[in-house]
Amino acid sequence: MTVKFLEKLSDNYLGLLDDKEDFNIIIKVGESPNTKIFQAHSAILRYRSLYFRNELANIRIFLLENHNASSIFELMLIAYEFLFDELAKYLEIHLIEKEAHWLRLNFTRTYQKSFENNKLQELQN
Known part of the structure; x- marks a missing residue:
């Protein structure tokens, strides 16, 4: 049995x-x-x-409002690396629309990383 x-x-x-x-x-x-x-x-x-x-x-809900722009930028790069294109595009737009000041302050880093990845067209522009 x-x-x-x-x-x-x-x-x-x-x-x-x-x-x-x-x-x-x-x-x-x-x-x-x-x-x-x-x-x-x-x-x-x-x-x-x-x-x-x-x-x-370790998975938790990730609220953008609870994180600084640097963390969101790193998450965006990781999302593109793991081919989470929809998430990465959302984070890219969020950075452009809500964190433009941070992008300007970190122009060199943003510029360099955006041209390492062909998918970061919005940041390149």
Whole structure:
């Protein structure tokens, strides 16, 4: 009976891995057009990987109002690096519209970083 139970439990877990509706993590790897997309379950990543366990444990809601422009700028660069283009574009626009003073004070750094990444067109302009 125990063997049948474990076999059924294994089948249930395999079914969970194939369930396209309950993925809550999307990982994009590579540059377009060769981007590979992996979908995963945070619970499985958390229990199978110490790295993901630590990263997922540190996730908090990030309110822009609670962070300085320098932190937002760094987050934008990281978002572009990890191909979170929509988030990165949002942060770029936020910096331009709400943190123009900081951008001017940090012109050299902003200029250098914006031309290291072709996607930072708004900052380049």
